[in-house]
Amino acid sequence: MALIDIKGLGVRFGGREVLHHVDLTVERGEIVTIVGPNGSGKSTLLRAIIGAVKPDSGRIRRARGLRIGYVPQKLNIDPTLPMTVRRFLSLPVRVAPQDAETALQRAGVKALSGRQMGALSGGQFQRVLLARALLHRADILLLDEATQGLDQPGSAAFYQLIETLRDQQDIAVLMVSHELHVVMNASDRVVCLNGHVCCQGKPEHVASAPEYRALFGPGTHGALALYRHDHSHDQDCAHD
């Protein structure tokens, strides 16, 4: 049975339709990447899956007792809130010290336990977020541009870690990424989103799909097209 099964999902903010007719399933052990231009509803889709956004139509079915490890796109910790890395890892459920150390080590930030979250660099902060997501025995990781703020080797190591985790613990990963060249290597399946699912499938299949090319330009060097894309997706992207 699928870990996450979405049928006909529609979400509106104010009068604006952010997502419509989205169908998506994620199976155990799968790495699925969502790509799409800014404003295409990627983050909204993830937030709908965790329950932070209510669907206006359609449904989201989660496997029973599904544990989600969520890494948000942005997390601002108010400077009035003192928070060590160690304490952060135990939110909301206390974790054993050796588990916390292991998670930090896996995420590549071993010696940070006692540091304040607010004193971390952007890259360290992202890794601590990932370490926390790993800790609570997640069945699926939801990563919203989790590699932003990481340098190139850091980012490469990050995707390697994701694959290792999938292989060792059979967890699923659903992630949003702007790094198209990496995505194409690291994913089992790519979902091209622009308000609805334009196309999806194996990376090489998606890369050659006309809908994908319309969004990102030919080849995987078209990353820049992400930001130039205008949002008239009904012309660019065929409805299903």
Add this chain to the structure above:
Amino acid sequence: MTDLLDDFLIRAALAGLGVALAAAPLGCFVVWRRMAYFGDATAHAAILGVALALGFSLSVFAGVLVVSLMMALLVANLSDRGLAVDTMLGVLAHSALAFGLVAVSFIHGVRVDLMAYLFGDILAVGRGDLAVIWLGGLAVLVLVVWRWSALLTATLSPDLAYASGINPRHEQLILTVALALVIAVAIKVVGALLIGALLIIPAAAARPLASTPERMAIIAAAIGGLSALGGVQISVWYDTPTGPSIVCTAAILFALTALVRRALP
């Protein structure tokens, strides 16, 4: 113990201590969530609660609790709908205070000492008041400790809370109820105008000394308790109003911890 409670100063000290200990951990959440003005608005509405309670011959505690709760829920609801929160709070807080003051003036027969509810009258705390303060304060503490982890997660990030199966709206509601409770028990002690100070100043004073949320809450409680006892003592020595003396003590402690922080590397 019975003899001890005969002394009005002991009762005052215990009342101040009870309020301070309950207000401090809750005050941390008020600070972390940037709800300072929210706390003030709710506290100002308490005067309307006092007027209604006296008008309908109810207990002041009940009147304040109900009106504070309604005010807090109203504000929380309005801010959910994306109205400009500071403007709404300004309108609601001062309107409630003004309506309360006007309503009190209609009450005949009872000589209402308004100053007592605006600035508190801790020296007039009786045994019954003391019981209400400690029971109410204990309820707030139990509520906050029980929900601590969920409240903290929801404060850090509503999305992280959702992903962990915590509904941040429920946690917000719990904070709202706790806030109304603290206001209802504190109005006799420091008065409607200075309750906000008892929530915020100890928490703010604790911040430079704390490395985790739990330590900040405990240090805030200690600073709040110290302020309460110190304030009562100062008001005895110098014959100053007690509620404001408590707040002054807290403010001095705040300045001290800020200085300590600066002196340290």
